[in-house]
Amino acid sequence: MLEKFLQTIEEYNLIEVNEKIVVGVSGGPDSISLLHLLFTIKEKYNIQIYGVHLNHKYRGKEADEDAQYVHEFCTKLKIPCYVYSENVEEYSKKKGRSFEEGGRELRYKYFYEVLRKVGAKKIAVAQNLDDQAETMLMRFMRGSGIEGLCAMDYKRDEIIRPILNIRRKEIEKYCERHGLNPRIDKTNLESIYTRNRIRLELIPYISEHFNRNIKETLFRTSELIREDKKFLDECVKESYNRVIKEEVGKVIIDRLEFNKCHKAIQRRIIRECILYICSDLKNIEKKHVEELIKFIGMARSGSTIDLPKNLISLVKYEKVVIKKRENSKNKDFLYPVEIGKKIYIEELNGYIYGEIVSMDEYNSSNNGKYNMYFDFNETKELFIRNRRNGDKFKPLGLNGTKKLKDYFIDEKIPKDERSEIPILVSDDEILWVVGYRRSSLGKVKKNSERILRVSYIQE
């Protein structure tokens, strides 16, 4: 394994001589092996290594023992070790992230903190081939073009992943062979819904019925697609510079040049433009990009088109401008709610987050003002939107149906605030007037199989 590790480092230029390297260490087999491998080549490359561990405070005792173990392991190898503590669960809830996302955010925050403190230039993290395969599957199922299917790279900015091409099994063997006794991260085995389902159910299923080497296969796919992605990026950059003029808060598109570009490049130019103006692509879907491409291609001078994120595009003869519109209040909105994915509601500057939780987790919590539980099997397609004319619902505890308008009047909600109240609907039936009242639909029962928790987080 050491040989493969060295080969990867050489092939992808991951480490330079005399460098300082920060290593993220959870205490599990992956990161402990990574640390040990780096330690092994310490003299060859004359590198200085710094361990960083985040005690996530989940399952108190075990998390503390993880931190203890990492600290001792580093001390034994005379590697400086930075241990931070933070309640990841609390943090994630507050920020409307999943536990996994929240943990990731915090870890990287501390990695970069140490990076700056010690003057390092690299952060080594311990994702392996199995992780990569899982990432591929996850992204494929969520719907990603080659942007997502290129998955994780060996190197990206300061981050390096020197054991990305090594199987989890090999890593475990390495730990045994060197008597490293890593900790087993219990959170991995239970609480992270999506990734664990992929690891423990989906991959074994695919492996049994379709492709026994599914992990290696997906890993190879990610490598191929990453090359393609890099090539496309270069093409896009070249075209973007030719076609787009950036100004403060807006871009100006040279129509003639834009129309000469291939559709695959046009799509990416549009995304780059929106990234420039808004710094993210939330709520921008394929169909919006398509519309805009058509618009740039054919619309007459003077035409305008509305886009999500409060953007507007207008034609001025041979130029097309994209910029922020001035006022967005009281606009209708509608977003599909996806389980396990935090959805940003631009109009409210808030997030809606739906997740499947266990009966235990449900019992130990309560429905709250911005936190509500439903019987997932009784829901259909979920959306979050603001009110529509004619909305009715069945407030829990009340007999029959009530017009939403009447409910708002009873609740003395001012007219101009009513459009800013998020409403959770299943198909088109109201489940929850967020912050106010739930309907009797989808109530959790004793025998409910799967429980959906929906949270709303105001930024």
Place this chain on the structure above:
Amino acid sequence: MLEKFLQTIEEYNLIEVNEKIVVGVSGGPDSISLLHLLFTIKEKYNIQIYGVHLNHKYRGKEADEDAQYVHEFCTKLKIPCYVYSENVEEYSKKKGRSFEEGGRELRYKYFYEVLRKVGAKKIAVAQNLDDQAETMLMRFMRGSGIEGLCAMDYKRDEIIRPILNIRRKEIEKYCERHGLNPRIDKTNLESIYTRNRIRLELIPYISEHFNRNIKETLFRTSELIREDKKFLDECVKESYNRVIKEEVGKVIIDRLEFNKCHKAIQRRIIRECILYICSDLKNIEKKHVEELIKFIGMARSGSTIDLPKNLISLVKYEKVVIKKRENSKNKDFLYPVEIGKKIYIEELNGYIYGEIVSMDEYNSSNNGKYNMYFDFNETKELFIRNRRNGDKFKPLGLNGTKKLKDYFIDEKIPKDERSEIPILVSDDEILWVVGYRRSSLGKVKKNSERILRVSYIQE
């Protein structure tokens, strides 16, 4: 649905006025709807429609009734109908194809026959959005870069797929609404291992746990990737023409120009070169392409490198040549056996095909000279290869182990023929000396859960 259909036809230029169109009609909801939709727009486009049906002779009575139904349906609409009959199961076995592949080959053979006979220019087939999603999943699991993940297109050569963006559910509703009473293809529900597993198990599973709109999601992904693929194709074509000189049976590569190309383009140029010389890419894996790219990049004049398919590449100063080597006999070979996939063994010009079959199918058949059954659960990674020094095996019915060499001597197989006998191995243990003797390993027992049938087909 008619509206969407018309929109698709317009957007992708599928049909021109005054055309003749051949329509593949199985008699199922998809093809019957397609035929009916085309009939509906017959006058608008002034098209002439020809139905083609293949009676696959599987489950005799039902297949005959399908053919009967299609014939009557066409007659009612005054559409000329061509019905062909062929035993697809027999054909597929003979050719070493899966039932699905064999059926596909035959259908297209007859589609083109009618196309030529009536002077049509288009063949309309009835794949839908659900089929596309299944194709995506299948290819993703098998391991495909964007070449495969672009999936099926609305139009490719003579083939058009006008209902590719319509859900199966919608199609069924359409049939109901118009009282079309399509036939249900029973073979869909049972015998086609891979696709049905995807349809009936995997997609429902993903849909429940990860993404309820998985089909639409995958469909969108295929559209995005197809655009990227088209763009890349254009780039490759341009570079290929600049870098490659084709001669009879070989290509000559301009090294300097090749090395200037992006890796993503280099990979594809190499594949195009091999396609030119060999007309297929069987047995060419990612690693071979990588090796060759490195070789072209760095090897000194005079160096050579061997590739699969009996290819050789050699450097002549600033040029690199790829061509067929003269003699390939007695070369070692080794191919992984994949369930449900016909593997071509170039060295023998034959195929090996492994599939999972039911206990019934097993009972009604026999182990044959080129047809053998195993307990799938007792096998490990399967390969087909020729003999290696030191090979041993446990012939069924014999006590203990025998050297393969001794077995060959006992069987009086001439020395120079021994390397041309395919051997099925599980990891590195011999399961079957194809055409001769099986080992006692992996014997099917009464309680075997899954039975593997391996067939060898000599072209």
